[in-house]
Amino acid sequence: MSPSSRERDRSTPLRIFDTHVHFPWGEERDPREAMDELAERCTALGIVKIALLGSRWADYNERVAQAIRWYPDLVVGMYGVELESDTPETIRAAHARGFRGLKVIHALANYDDRAYWPLYAEAERLGMVCLFHTGVVGGGVDFRDTDPFDLEVVRQTRRWEKRAAGQGFSSAHMDPIRLDTLAFTFPRLRIIGAHLGVGQYDYACHIARWRRNVFWDISGGELVRRHAFERHLIGPEISPYKLLFASDCELSKLGDEIADWQAVFDLLRLTHAERDRIFYGNAARLFGIDEFAGVTDEAAYDAIWHADDEEPAIINTTTNEVAEVSEATGSESAG
Numbered sequence: 001m002s003p004s005s006r007e008r009d010r011s012t013p014l015r016i017f018d019t020h021v022h023f024p025w026g027e028e029r030d031p032r033e034a035m036d037e038l039a040e041r042c043t044a045l046g047i048v049k050i051a052l053l054g055s056r057w058a059d060y061n062e063r064v065a066q067a068i069r070w071y072p073d074l075v076v077g078m079y080g081v082e083l084e085s086d087t088p089e090t091i092r093a094a095h096a097r098g099f100r101g102l103k104v105i106h107a108l109a110n111y112d113d114r115a116y117w118p119l120y121a122e123a124e125r126l127g128m129v130c131l132f133h134t135g136v137v138g139g140g141v142d143f144r145d146t147d148p149f150d151l152e153v154v155r156q157t158r159r160w161e162k163r164a165a166g167q168g169f170s171s172a173h174m175d176p177i178r179l180d181t182l183a184f185t186f187p188r189l190r191i192i193g194a195h196l197g198v199g200q201y202d203y204a205c206h207i208a209r210w211r212r213n214v215f216w217d218i219s220g221g222e223l224v225r226r227h228a229f230e231r232h233l234i235g236p237e238i239s240p241y242k243l244l245f246a247s248d249c250e251l252s253k254l255g256d257e258i259a260d261w262q263a264v265f266d267l268l269r270l271t272h273a274e275r276d277r278i279f280y281g282n283a284a285r286l287f288g289i290d291e292f293a294g295v296t297d298e299a300a301y302d303a304i305w306h307a308d309d310e311e312p313a314i315i316n317t318t319t320n321e322v323a324e325v326s327e328a329t330g331s332e333s334a335g
Helices: 031-045 060-070 088-096 114-126 151-164 177-185 201-210 221-230 251-268 272-287 298-306
Strands: 016-022 047-053 075-080 101-104 129-132 191-193 214-217 313-315 322-325 332-334
Touching: 016 031, 016 272, 031 047, 031 060, 031 251, 047 060, 047 129, 047 272, 060 075, 088 114, 101 114, 114 177, 129 177, 177 191, 177 201, 177 214, 201 214, 221 251, 251 272
Parallel strands: 016 047, 047 075, 075 101, 101 129, 129 191, 191 214
Antiparallel strands: 313 322, 322 332
């Protein structure tokens, strides 16, 4: 008996685009060996593309640049931007090296601070996707089930705490509502908010509802997964068209992330088409890759974008229809 449209077809392998993968941590590790291990695991799990994130710290941007060369069919490189020191010139240089987007985190001012606008404007011009961390930044140890006075825990957190101390980092600077400002200001900049705005789901869902260029990844592990299910976010609050699969986890847990989200999608009765959009289709369209190259890139919409440059469109407030105004005749035609 064939499965219904809302049952998982277990005979068909998933096609997965993982939009939140850190280059394997460990500055002492050989980059090629670490990347080979990651690529092998992706192949085993049906992951055909990864958005591989660079970082402002250590040499992870360089490692991602190497990975783009080693695995061009797998890796979509995301340059770890330093908002306080990067410039439009360094963004252009990253793009020239093959980076397709920016990873943004740890801003010392709000994400939508005007000082950062030139960087976003350049990313928009180049067609680069921007992935923003949103919500409270993790610190390496989960204190829901850990004693903060344990000496080994103090040792574990010491390096992170010393690195961040005195720099002015604040999760408040990375509130999801800041992305709404950017969506208005840079309407052709493609924006991904990480972790579904963890802790600020209402903002995240409403922004996705009303801004064409804002999407959310569903990384965040058990916490985000539980909230998404218990609060019935997917469907009633946010469309599957606006969600992207993302793991953001250790390599050993990557398979579990895929399986656990599949279990949630089973319970939510998502269709085959909805699952495919979350696991692959939305990200492929967003980055304009594979069968969507040149079709869903923002540049592909240039004709639509510029169509009313000579004849500005207005909104009929009675019908909410777009009407084109001809300056020559003064007549209106329903859009």
